[in-house]
Amino acid sequence: MCNTLNFYVGMIYMTKIRQIYLKKAGNKPVWDHCIQNGRANALKHDEVRIKVHYSGLNFADVMMKLGLYPDAPSTPYIPGYEVSGVVTEIGAGIEDLGIGQKICAGLAFGGYQSEVVLPRWQVVALPSHLSMKEGAGLIVSFITAYASFHQMARVKPSDRVFIDCATGALGHLSLALLKSHGVEKIYGATRSPEKLKFLRDQGIAAFTHQQLREMKNPPLFDLILNSRGGQSLREDYQRLSPMGRMVCIGASSFIAQGRKKIFSWNFLKNLWAMRGFSPVSLMNDNRAVMGLNALRLFDAPELLQESLKFLEQDQGVNMIPHIDKVFAADELELALDYLGQGHSRGKVLLKW
Numbered sequence: 001m002c003n004t005l006n007f008y009v010g011m012i013y014m015t016k017i018r019q020i021y022l023k024k025a026g027n028k029p030v031w032d033h034c035i036q037n038g039r040a041n042a043l044k045h046d047e048v049r050i051k052v053h054y055s056g057l058n059f060a061d062v063m064m065k066l067g068l069y070p071d072a073p074s075t076p077y078i079p080g081y082e083v084s085g086v087v088t089e090i091g092a093g094i095e096d097l098g099i100g101q102k103i104c105a106g107l108a109f110g111g112y113q114s115e116v117v118l119p120r121w122q123v124v125a126l127p128s129h130l131s132m133k134e135g136a137g138l139i140v141s142f143i144t145a146y147a148s149f150h151q152m153a154r155v156k157p158s159d160r161v162f163i164d165c166a167t168g169a170l171g172h173l174s175l176a177l178l179k180s181h182g183v184e185k186i187y188g189a190t191r192s193p194e195k196l197k198f199l200r201d202q203g204i205a206a207f208t209h210q211q212l213r214e215m216k217n218p219p220l221f222d223l224i225l226n227s228r229g230g231q232s233l234r235e236d237y238q239r240l241s242p243m244g245r246m247v248c249i250g251a252s253s254f255i256a257q258g259r260k261k262i263f264s265w266n267f268l269k270n271l272w273a274m275r276g277f278s279p280v281s282l283m284n285d286n287r288a289v290m291g292l293n294a295l296r297l298f299d300a301p302e303l304l305q306e307s308l309k310f311l312e313q314d315q316g317v318n319m320i321p322h323i324d325k326v327f328a329a330d331e332l333e334l335a336l337d338y339l340g341q342g343h344s345r346g347k348v349l350l351k352w
């Protein structure tokens with residue numbers, strides 16, 4: 001772990017690795033920005049050393065810093081799911097990547113640092129149509145969208161698809177993926193009326209959650225991507241057409257203005273609404289409810305690789321993350337507040 005002595009020793013060495021540890025989660029999280037000695041441990045034959053240029057932030061990082069993320073390791077640990085950068089060293093068994101190659105990569109934690117060592121299969125050559133910034137915003141949103149729409153819900157071009165987090169990084173790549181599959185009836189929602197134009201400019205039907213709730217004849221959807229969880233699960237379930245499918249991917253409704261309020265009535269109502277769906281109701285309603293945790297896909301490399309192969313196909317060139325804002329690495333707290341308070345439209349990055 002980082003301490004003052006380590007900090008100064010690290011400064012003396014030419015190669016320094018900057019790292020950000022989450023030491024304590026909560027409404028007032030404690031972070032440790034430190035500089036480690038860049039000792040170059042020998043790589044395994046299938047490993048790649050990467051000088052990180054950008055780290056992508058995800059909404060899960062906000063849940064994590066608040067202590068609302070069940071899959072998080074015990075503190076202290078380095079969060080971060082995705083990076084872009086340049087290969088600086090390769091293991092003896094790697095033939096298809098070279099030193100200096102631009103890459104992007106997904107990780108199960110550990111992305112908030114200026115250098116990472118990863119197994120080859122987690123690393124993707126940066127697609128030539130993407131900048132280094134865009135590369136850092138590609139992997140998590142793309143694999144989540146691909147797994148939700150193709151691997152789980154088997155989307156069809158004729159489906160009416162509703163995305164409840166359409167303004168975010170995942171929403172943006174979901175729209176691109178659906179359009180590339182020929183889906184035309186796409187509906188997106190936001191909490192903020194100010195973000196409606198951003199959605200309409202992308203050619204989809206857009207409304208606020210409130211507007212949808214107040215519609216006299218609300219549309220039914222064949223496929224719903226629900227990231228808010230809580231009470232919205234029950235509302236969205238009622239919006240499914242017969243044979244409709246809902247993929248549950250998050251619980252952002254537990255956060256209000258970037259904070260968790262455990263003792264609020266709303267928090268308790270959301271918690272109660274997270275209970276399971278009855279098989280009898282599902283049978284009688286002819287509906288399906290599924291769940292996805294992209295992080296767990298790192299335990300199933302063949303599924304991840306299937307989605308990453310899509311990026312190499314012709315349609316892959318349409319997968320361009322929308323980069324909203326870049327913060328310096330030492331502005332992490334500001335960046336996470338920006339995300340958690342719902343200001344972002346697309347991806348937020350840290351620059352190393």
Ligand SMILES: NC(=O)c1ccc[n+]([C@@H]2O[C@H](COP(=O)([O-])OP(=O)(O)OC[C@H]3O[C@@H](n4cnc5c(N)ncnc54)[C@H](OP(=O)(O)O)[C@@H]3O)[C@@H](O)[C@H]2O)c1
Pocket residue numbers: 058059060140141144164165166167168169170171189190191192195227228248249250251252253254255256257258292293294295339340341342343344346347
């Ligand atoms: N299960 C998985 O594997 C997985 C993977 C990736 C993402 N996700 C989930 O998918 C959602 C979108 O992810 P993202 O990467 O696109 O995140 P993002 O870029 O930070 O966008 C967050 C989105 O959530 C919406 N939102 C709804 N309630 C919110 C709240 N209380 N606080 C802040 N934002 C809220 C925001 O929309 P408005 O401000 O327009 O309402 C925005 O579209 C998140 O809930 C995330 O946890 C799940």
